Amino acid sequence: MKNQIEKLYQIANKAERTIIGLMSGTSLDGLDVVCCQVSGSGAQTTLKVTHFHTVPYDDIIKDSIRKIFAKRQIDQQELCLLHPYIGVLHGQMINQCLSEWGLQPHQIDLIASHGQTVYHAPKKQHQIEGYANATLQIGDGDHLAVTTGIITLSDFRQKHIAVGGEGAPLAVYGDYYLFAEKGHNRILLNMGGIANFTVLPGSLEAEGIFTTDTGPGNTLIDAYMRRLFRLPYDDNGAAASKGVINATLLNIIKKAPFFDKPFPKTTGPEVFNFDFVESAIQQARLTTLSRNDIIATLTQFSADTIVDAIKKAIDPTQPYTIYGSGGGVHNPVLMAAIQAQLPNYPVLNLEVLGVTGDAKEAALFAVLANEAVAGDGEHFGFREGVPRVTMGKISFPA
Template sequence: MAERFIGLMSGTSLDGVDGVLAEDAGPGLRVLAHVAAPFDAALRAELLALNTPGDNELHRAALAANAVALAYAQVVQQLLQQANWAPAQVHAIGAHGQTVRHRPQAFDGVGYTLQLLNPSLLAERCGIAVVADLRSRDLAAGGQGAPLVPAFHQAQFGQPDAALAVLNLGGISNLSVLPPSGQDAAVLGFDCGPGNALLDLWCQRHRGQAYDADGAWAASGQVHAGLLAALRAEPFFALPPPKSTGRDLFHADWLATRLAPFPGLAPADVQATLAALTAGTCVDAVRAHAPRATRLAVCGGGAFNGDLMRRLQAGLPGLQVVSSQALGLPPQQVEAAAFAWLASRTLRGQTGSLASVTGARGARVLGAVYPA
C-alpha cells in the first residue's frame, strides 16, 4: 500500500493555510484531497505584526505559534473528513509553519529562519506524527534554508527530455530550473523578489481588498518608469544565487522609501508598477538562469492573476507560460504537496534539500519528528 502524508503550508502572503492529503506515487505524489482555509483576521494581523520588531515578542510569538497549530489542525480534520480516513491511515504531517523572520547567514554567519508553529500541539490534536522545523538544518550546514521546493519540483514535474522552469508566485517569488531528468545536471532554485506581497499590501491599503483579483486594478494603471527604476535598484535583484528573501526586506517601509520621491502618483499606477516589478524580476531570472527551458509553469496564488501571467508571457515570448495545472498539479496545491513530500523523505532518512539550490555544504535530512 502506498504511504500517505499530509502537507500543510502557510506562506508569505499570510492569506491562510493550504493542506493536501497525498500518497506516494514515486518519485512524486498523487494528491487525493485539498483544503484551503483563510486565517482569521486577528491571527493574520498578529502574524503580520510579528514580521517586525515589537513589544513582548516572545509571549506573542508563542501564542501565535499555538494559534497556527490549531488552524493547521482544523485543516487536517477537514482533509480526513473529505477522504473519509482515520488519523492512523496517515504516516505523517509535513508542516511548514508561518515564517515571520528569515535572516540566513546574517549577524553571526549562520543566521536564523523562524517559522511559528507548535508542532507538539499539532501532533497532539491530530493524533498523527508531525515533521516540522524543515529549514533550520540547512542553515546549520551553511545554506539559505530556502527555497526547499525545487527538489520536489524535480521529483514531481521533471521531464526526461526537456528542461523546465517552475515559478512559484506566492508572497515572494521563487524559481526552480529543472534540467532534463535523464541528465547529470544540478537543479537550480532561488528567490527572485516580491511576488504578491507588495501587490496585496497596496491593494489592501487603497481598495480595502485582500488582493487584486485577476490583476484587474494593476491592468487599469500605467507603469511609472521612474518608480520602476527606483524599485529595481534594490541590490537583492543583482545578487547571484543562492539567495532567498522575505518580508524582512520587502515590506511597507521598503516601498514607502522608494515612493517618497514620486508624490501624487495615482494608486492604480503604483499597482501597475508593482506588477511590472514582480513580473520583470521573474522574467530576468528565467532569462539568466533557464535559457534552455521551453516552458514556464507557474504555481502559487499569482497563477490566478491574469495580469501577471500576461506580463510574464510578454517578457518571455519564446516560452510557453502555463499554470502548473498543465503539469497535473493545481497551483494552490504545489507548496503543500512539497511539504508532504519532504515529510516522507525525513521519515525515510532521505535528504530533502539540494546544495545546488541553498548553497549548503551538502544535502541534509531535514526537520524534526514529533510522534503521534
C-alpha cells in the first residue's frame, strides 16, 4: 500500500496526467471510454482528448442490467453479482481500447469510472421521512483497478450526497473548469437519458453557476422506440418527423409533479418510464395513437421541458449561447424544437468548443478524478446543488 500511495503522490505532482474517463448512461448502449491529457486543476484545468471509443454492450449485458435498472423490487442476488461483474467487464473494455490505441497500462495514470447507475432516489422524489438523498452506481472500482493494473477513482456521486447534494448533475464542475469563458454567458446542455444543463456566467464567478436536471432527454423516446419499433433510438429523428404531436397527451405528461418542484432538482427513469406514459395514454383515452405520433409527442415533451427550465434559470436581458451534448444532439427534430422556442439563443453542438458531445461526460469524470488527486477545491459559494467537494473513492491495483 505504501508504494501505491507514493505513486499516487507522484501522479498528483505531475505537470500533466493521462486519465481515462468512463461513462455508461441510462441508454445502456455501451461504455464511453475517453483518454485525456489533463494539466492544472480548478479553473486552470486544461484537457485534450487523445482517444475516444464507445464499446457497445451486447444484448445479454443490456438485459441483465435492465432486470435491476430503475426498479424498486429486484432480485438482490442479481444486483450483488452484477456489481463486480460490471467492474471486470469495464476493465476488459479498457484493456481492449488500450490495445487498439497502441498504449500500455503503465502509460495511464488514472481511471475515472462513473459506473452504471441502477437507481436514483433524491429526497424530493422518495419523500421518506428520516432518509436523505441516495443514488446507486454499480461497477466495482477495486475490480476495475485489478483488471487493468491502473489506479481507479469511482463512486463519485456519494461524496456529493454526503455534503448535501443530490448526487447529480456532476457535470457542473467540469463544465466550469473547461468551458467557462470571460464575457460569454454559456449554457451547457446535456441530453442523455435525462437532460440537464449548467449555466456558466460570463463573469466567471463560480458562485453564479447554476445546474439542474430538466426531465427526460432521450429516456422515454428510447423506451418507446424499443417497444414500438424494436430499435434502440430514433435515428436522425426519423420516427418523430413522420408523426404529429398530440396536444392532449403532451399536456398531461407535462403536469408530472417533478416539474413543480423547486430548482435545483434531479430525476431519472425511476419516474419517467414506459408506465408513466402508458398511464397518461390511458387517462387521455388515446390507445389508438399511432406509434409515430407517440414518438413525435415525446420528442416535443423533452424539448418543451428543457426550454421551460432554461427560461426559468436565466436572465432574459442577457445573451446566451447554448452548447448541446449527449445523444440528443444527433436528433435534429429535438434540436430544432429547442431552437424554435429559444430563437434569440444560438443552439450549437459542443464540438465547436473542442470536445465532441459524445465524449463529454466521460471526459468530465476524468476532470473530477484530476481534481480529487491534484486540486485544491474550488469554492462555488453556498448555492444548493453545487457544494465545494472533491469526489471519487480510490482503488489501488493488487
